[in-house]
Amino acid sequence: MITLKSYVRGEFRVGAADGNVTLVNPATEEAIATTSTKGIDFHGALTYARDVGSPALRAMTFAQRGELLKQMSKSLHEVRDALIEASVQNAGTTRSDSKFDIDGATGTLAYYAELGRKLGDAKILVEGAGEQLTRGARFWGKHVQTPRTGVAVHINAFNFPAWGLAEKAAVALLAGMPIVSKPATSTALATFRVMERLVESKVLPDGALQLICGSVGDMLSHMQSQDVLAFTGGGSTGAQLRGLQNVIDRSVRVNVEADSLNSAILGRDVEVGSDTWQMFLRDVVKEMTQKTGQKCTATRRIFVPSDRMDDVQSEIAARLAETKVGDPSLDEVRMGPLATAQQLRDFRAGIAALVESGAKIVHGSPTEVNAIGVAPGKGFFVAPMLLRADKPFDAHRVHELEVFGPSATLMPYSKDEDVVALVAKGEGSLVASLYSDDRAVLETIVLGIASQSGRVLLGSAKVADQAIAPGLVLPSCVHGGPGRAGGGEELGGERGLSFYMQRTAVQGDRALLDKLLPSAVAEAAKP
Numbered sequence: 001m002i003t004l005k006s007y008v009r010g011e012f013r014v015g016a017a018d019g020n021v022t023l024v025n026p027a028t029e030e031a032i033a034t035t036s037t038k039g040i041d042f043h044g045a046l047t048y049a050r051d052v053g054s055p056a057l058r059a060m061t062f063a064q065r066g067e068l069l070k071q072m073s074k075s076l077h078e079v080r081d082a083l084i085e086a087s088v089q090n091a092g093t094t095r096s097d098s099k100f101d102i103d104g105a106t107g108t109l110a111y112y113a114e115l116g117r118k119l120g121d122a123k124i125l126v127e128g129a130g131e132q133l134t135r136g137a138r139f140w141g142k143h144v145q146t147p148r149t150g151v152a153v154h155i156n157a158f159n160f161p162a163w164g165l166a167e168k169a170a171v172a173l174l175a176g177m178p179i180v181s182k183p184a185t186s187t188a189l190a191t192f193r194v195m196e197r198l199v200e201s202k203v204l205p206d207g208a209l210q211l212i213c214g215s216v217g218d219m220l221s222h223m224q225s226q227d228v229l230a231f232t233g234g235g236s237t238g239a240q241l242r243g244l245q246n247v248i249d250r251s252v253r254v255n256v257e258a259d260s261l262n263s264a265i266l267g268r269d270v271e272v273g274s275d276t277w278q279m280f281l282r283d284v285v286k287e288m289t290q291k292t293g294q295k296c297t298a299t300r301r302i303f304v305p306s307d308r309m310d311d312v313q314s315e316i317a318a319r320l321a322e323t324k325v326g327d328p329s330l331d332e333v334r335m336g337p338l339a340t341a342q343q344l345r346d347f348r349a350g351i352a353a354l355v356e357s358g359a360k361i362v363h364g365s366p367t368e369v370n371a372i373g374v375a376p377g378k379g380f381f382v383a384p385m386l387l388r389a390d391k392p393f394d395a396h397r398v399h400e401l402e403v404f405g406p407s408a409t410l411m412p413y414s415k416d417e418d419v420v421a422l423v424a425k426g427e428g429s430l431v432a433s434l435y436s437d438d439r440a441v442l443e444t445i446v447l448g449i450a451s452q453s454g455r456v457l458l459g460s461a462k463v464a465d466q467a468i469a470p471g472l473v474l475p476s477c478v479h480g481g482p483g484r485a486g487g488g489e490e491l492g493g494e495r496g497l498s499f500y501m502q503r504t505a506v507q508g509d510r511a512l513l514d515k516l517l518p519s520a521v522a523e524a525a526k527p
Contacts (some may be wrong), residue, residue, distance in 0.1 A: 001031055001032060001033055001034065002032070002033050002034075003033065003034055003035065004023070004033050004034070004035035004188055004189065004192045004213040004214075005035075005192070005213060006037055006040055006210075006211055006212050006213045006214065007195050007199060007209075007210055007211040008040060008041065008044070008045045008048070008210050008211075008212070009041070009044055009045060009048045009207075009210070010048075010206050010207070012199070013040060014036070015035070015036030015037045015038045015039055015040055015214060016036055016038040016039045017036065018036075018038065019036035019037065019038025019039075019214070019215070020034045020035065020036045021034065021035055021036065021185055021214060021215075022034050023035065023090055023185070023186060023187070023188065023189060024340075025089055025090065025092070026090075026091070026092035026336070026337040026338065026339050026340060026379060026380045027092050027326075027327050027328060027329075027336060027337050027374055027378075027379045027380075027381075028374065028375070028378055028379060029341075029378055029379060029380075032089060032090060032189065033090070033188075033189055035185060035188065035213045035214045036214055037212060037213070037214035037215050037216075037217055038215075038217075040212070040214075040217065042212075042216075042217050042218055042219035042222060043219075043222045045180055045210050045212070045219070046151050046153075046180060046219065046222050046223065046224075046227070048207050048210070049151035049178040049179070049180055049207050049208075049210060050149065050150055050151050050178070050224075050226075051207070052178075052206050052207030053151070053178025053179075053205065053206065053207025053208045053209075054147075054149055054150070054151070054176075054177065054178050054207070056205035056206065056207065056208065057147070057173065057176045057177065057178060057205065057208055058123065058147050058149070058176045059123075060123070060176070061120065061121045061122060061123055062115075062116045062117075062119035062120060062121075062122055062123070062174065063116055063117055063119065063120050063121055064116075065116050065173055065174050065176065066112065066113045066114070066115065066116015066117050066119070066174060067113065067116070067117075068113075068173060068203060068204060068205075068208075069109045069110070069112050069113035069116060069170055069173060069174060070109075070110065070113035071201070071203040072109050072166075072169075072198060072201075072203055072204070073106045073107075073109035073110040073113060075197055075198060075201040075203055076102070076105060076106050076109070076162075076166075076194060076197060076198070077106045078197075079193070079197050080099075080102055080103075080106075082193060083098075083102045083162060083190055083193055083194065083197075084098040084099060084102055085098075086189045086190040086193045087101055087102065087161065087162070087187075087189075087190045088328050088329050088336075089189065090161075090187050090188075090189035090190060091158070091159075091161060091187040091189075091190065091339055092292070092328055092336040092337040092338070092339055092379075092380070093291060093292075093328055093336055094328040094333055094334060094335065094336050095328070095329070095331075096334075097290060097291045097292075097328075097336070098328075100290070100291070101160050101161065101162045101163045101190070101291075102162050102163075102190075104160070104162070104163035104166070104167070104473070105162040105163045105165070105166035105167070105194070106166070107475070108163065108166050108167045108170050108475045108491075109166050109169075109170045111170070111475040111476065112170035112171060112173075112174045112475065113170075115174065115493060115494060116174050119494075123147075123176070124144055124145060124146045124147075124501075124517075125144065125145040125494075125497065125501065126142060126143075126144050126517045126518065127142070127143040127144070127145070127503075128142075128143070129142075130142035130143075130510070130513065130517075132510075133507060137510070138509055138510050138511070139507070139508070139509070139510070140507070140508065140509070140510035140513050141505055141506065141507045141513075142505070142506050142513050142517050143503055143504070143505055143506075144503070144504055144506055144517055145497070145498060145501035145502065145503050145504075146501060146502055146504065147175055147176030147177055147500065147501055147502075148177055148226045148227075148228065148253075148500060148501060148502055149226045150177070150223075150224055150225070150226030150227035150228065151177065151178050151179070151180055151223075151227050151228075152168075152172040152177045152178065152179045152180070152227070152228045152229075152230065152500060153179075153180050153182070153219065153220070153223065153227065153228070153229045153230070154168045154169070154172070154179055154180070154181045154182065154230050154231075155182045155216065155229070155230070155231045155232070155233065155241075156168070156181065156182065156183050156184060156191075156232050156233075157184055157232045157233045157296070158183075158184035158186050158187040158294075158339050158340070159187075159291060159294040159295060159296070159339065161183055161184070161187045161188060161189070161190040161191040161194075162190050162191065162194055164183065164191075164232060165181050165183060165191055165194060166194075167473070167475065167479075167490070167491060168181070168230050168490065169181065169209060170475070171490065171491065171496040171497060171499070171500065172500050173204075173208060173209070174497060175496075175497040175499075175500035175501050176500070176501075177228070177500040178207050178208050178209070178210075179208070179209050179210065180210045180211075180212060180219070181209065181210070181211050181212070182211075182212040182216050182219075183211075183213070184233075185213070185214055185215070186339060186340050187339055188213050188214075191211070191213070192211070192213055195209075195211040220241070220244055220246065220247065221244075221246050222246075223246060223247065223250065223252050224250055224252075225250045225251055225252070227250075227252055227253075228252065228253040228254070228255070228499060228500060229241060229247065229252055229253070229254045229255070230254075230255045230488075230490065230499070231254070231255070231256050231257070231486075232256075232257045232258075232296070233257075233258065234258060234259060235256075235258035235259045235484055235486065238256035238258045238486055241254065241256070242254050242256065253499065255480075255486075255488040255489070255490060255499055256486035256487060256488045257296060257430070257479070257480055257481075257485065257486045257488050257490065258296075258484060258485055258486035259296075259402045259484055259485070260296055260297070260300075260402065260426075260428075260429045260430040260431075260481060260484065260485045261300045261301055261399060261400075261402055261426035261429055261484070262287075262297060262298065262299050262300055262301070262429045262430060262431050262432060262433075262470070262471075263299070263300075263301045263302075263303060263422075263423050263426065263429065263432045263433070263449075264280065264283065264284050264287070264299045264301070264302050264303070264408075264432075264433045264435070264470070265303045265304075265419055265423070265432065265433065265434045265435065265436075265445060266280050266302075266303070266304040266305065266308060266312065266435050266436075267305075267434065267435055267436025267437070267438060267441045267442070267445075268305045268416070268436075268438075268441060269436055269437060269438035269441055270308075270435055270436060270437070272308070272311055274461065275461040275464040275465075276435050276436065276437055276459060276460055276461050276464060277435075278464065279435060279459045279464040279467070280435040280459060281312075281315050281316065281319065282469075283299075283433060283435075283459065283469050283470055284299055284302055284316060284408070285316060285319045285320060285323075286469050286471070287299035287408075287469060287470060287471045288316075288320070288384055288386075288406050288407065288408050289320070289323050289334065289335050289384050289406050290469075290471065292335050292336055292337065292338055292339075292382075292405060292406050293384070293404070293405045293406035293407060294338065294339060294343070294404055294405060295471050296430055297430050297431050297470065297471040297472075297473060298408075298471055299408050299433070299470070299471070300402055300403070300407075300408050300409070301398065301399070301408065301409055301411065301422075301423075301426065302316075302408050302409065302410045302411065303392075303411055303412075303413050303419045303422060303423070304410065304411075304412060304413070305412070305413065305414070306412040306413065306414050309388075309390075309410065309412050312410060313362055313363075313386065313388060313410055316363070316386055316410070317362065317363040317386055320363055320364065320384040320385075320386060321363070323335050323384050324372055325369055325370065325371050325372065325381055325382075325383060325384075326370075326371045326372030326373045326374055326381070327371070327372060327373035327374050330372060330373050332372065333372055333373070335384065335406065336381075337371075337379045337380040337381045337382075338380040338381070338382060338405055339380070340380065341380055343380065343404065343405065344380040344382065346403075346404065347366065347382055347403060347404065347405040347407075348366045348367065348382075350401055350402075350403030350404070350405075350407075351366040351385065351387075351403060351407060352366070353397050353401055354387055354389075354395075354397055354398055354401065354403065354409060355387070356397070357389075357395050357396055357397030357398060358389055358391060358394055358395035358397075358398075359387040359388060359389040359395055359397075359398055359409050360387065360388055360389075361385060361386075361387055362386050362387065362388045362410070363384075363385060363386040364382075364383040364384055364385035364386065364407075365383055365385070366382065366385065368383065369381045369382055369383040370383075382405055382406060383406075384406040384407070385406060385407040386407070386408060386409075386410060387407065387408070387409040387410065388409065388410045388411070389409050389410070389411050390411075390412060392411035392412065392413070392422055393421075393422070393425075395409075395411070398411070399422070399425035399426050399427075416441060416444040416445050416448070417444070417448070419445060420444070420445060420448030420449055423448075423449045423452055423453075424449070424452050426452070426484070427452075427483040427484045428452055428453075428481050428482040428483020428484045428485045428487075429452065429453055429454070429481050429484075429485050430453075430454045430455065430479065430480065430481040430485050431453065431454060431455045431456070431457065431470050431471070431481070432449050432452070432453045432455075432456050432457075432470075433456070433457040433458075433459060433470040434446060434449075434456065434457070434458055434459065435458075435459035435460070436458075436459075436460065437460045437461050442458060446458070451482070452482065452483070453481060453482075454478060454479065454480045454481030454482070454485060454489070455470075455477060455478065455479070455481075457470040473491065474491075475491050475493065476491075476492070476493045477491065477492060477493075478490070478491060478492035478495060478496075479491045479492070
């Protein structure tokens with residue numbers, strides 16, 4: 001058993017033993033690590049980031065910051081196998097799901113490294129050529145974005161211990177802000193290994209990235225007006241963070257990515273057995289089972305035309321029945337356990353709540369599972385589950401409660417306008433996917449659900465063999481969603497930098513502004 005350390009003020013530090021929390025292997029329930037932050041100087045960590053990390057990053061150009069990200073990506077890729085093993089051991093993910101996490105981390109870092117190269121030798125962003133402000137042609141205005149001079153505090157969820165750190169870090173570092181990153185304690189082993197590697201590689205300037213392994217303590221009470229807070233996790237926790245007195249008093253900028261009742265919609269035009277039909281089934285089953293359904297982008301609600309309900313139920317159930325559950329280190333296993341004992345309790349309680357609300361279980365059991373390669377009664381295993389609610393407008397909990405695990409609820413609709421209304425009952429989601437080859441269907445539903453969705457994926461015959469699955473978050477597209485999804489937005493290429501920068505209107509003599517704030521980033525277009 002190892003001790004996970006926090007990396008604070010340029011050193012790995014161990015918290016007091018009387019504050020220890022134990023991490024376990026969710027497949028065996030064996031204790032594998034302990035960690036504590038008791039006695040860690042959180043105020044000192046934030047001050048070190050502001051005083052040491054921030055000046056170093058702000059002095060760099062975008063190209064130089066991008067080079068840091070490139071070296072981070074390369075360094076982590078070199079220890080890819082070790083990071084995968086840490087994820088399998090502590091997060092309970094299969095090797096395939098662990099690769100999804102690790103490769104997502106290095107890929108996002110590489111993407112923002114390339115963006116930094118394209119932005120070139122500038123240190124700030126200038127928005128367009130500006131505009132004339134008065135009748136006189138000389139008085140001009142421009143908008144610029146400059147790095148905030150504080151620290152970015154990142155609080156990440158348990159399901160992506162590597163990608164969670166990297167996707168936020170890539171954007172913040174390119175924007176010029178230092179980071180204090182706090183992973184979920186229960187699955188922090190892989191994150192700790194990531195930090196070990198980055199420190200060993202010496203790719204980052206002092207104070208640019210610090211790590212808190214364990215409780216966040218009183219850190220948020222020390223945040224200041226130039227700081228930002230980015231959180232991924234439960235909606236109730238996100239609301240609590242937004243409501244912290246210090247956050248309110250100092251107008252700390254907050255971004256939240258929270259619960260999401262993501263939808264998959266089968267269009268009325270899709271024929272059984274068609275390429276679009278197969279794409280729909282493939283994506284739904286993947287989103288239900290990948291990472292044991294523990295993804296913020298996983299499909300939770302499946303809407304299909306009323307006359308296709310039985311066909312879809314039969315097909316999904318048959319595919320779920322082929323999913324082998326068990327020890328994630330085994331090659332034949334396709335789905336590992338839930339991450340913690342609490343997740344298991346919450347999953348079972350959530351299924352019970354959905355059934356009480358009017359859904360019925362049509363495949364799987366919340367308590368019975370044949371887990372391959374594990375001792376009887378050990379591990380936090382569940383079978384993939386499909387539920388069905390034939391009166392979706394009456395099954396209120398299905399549209400209110402996210403059961404964070406391998407389950408989804410199948411529901412019928414008759415008109416395109418009805419499915420738009422049903423999606424809206426979820427009050428905002430990270431992603432919705434629509435499968436159709438009919439332009440009229442696409443137009444009605446896409447325009448109807450766009451305001452409720454952070455992202456909409458359109459599946460059709462022409463992209464059936466090219467498109468990504470809806471649960472894959474690409475760094476070039478925004479990630480976030482309205483309402484219960486947190487109301488936040490991150491990634492999205494250059495768009496993501498804005499959270500870490502201050503937009504300022506600068507007004508004055510046009511000739512002076514053009515020299516001080518050139519409209520185009522120098523050398524940006526050169527290879």
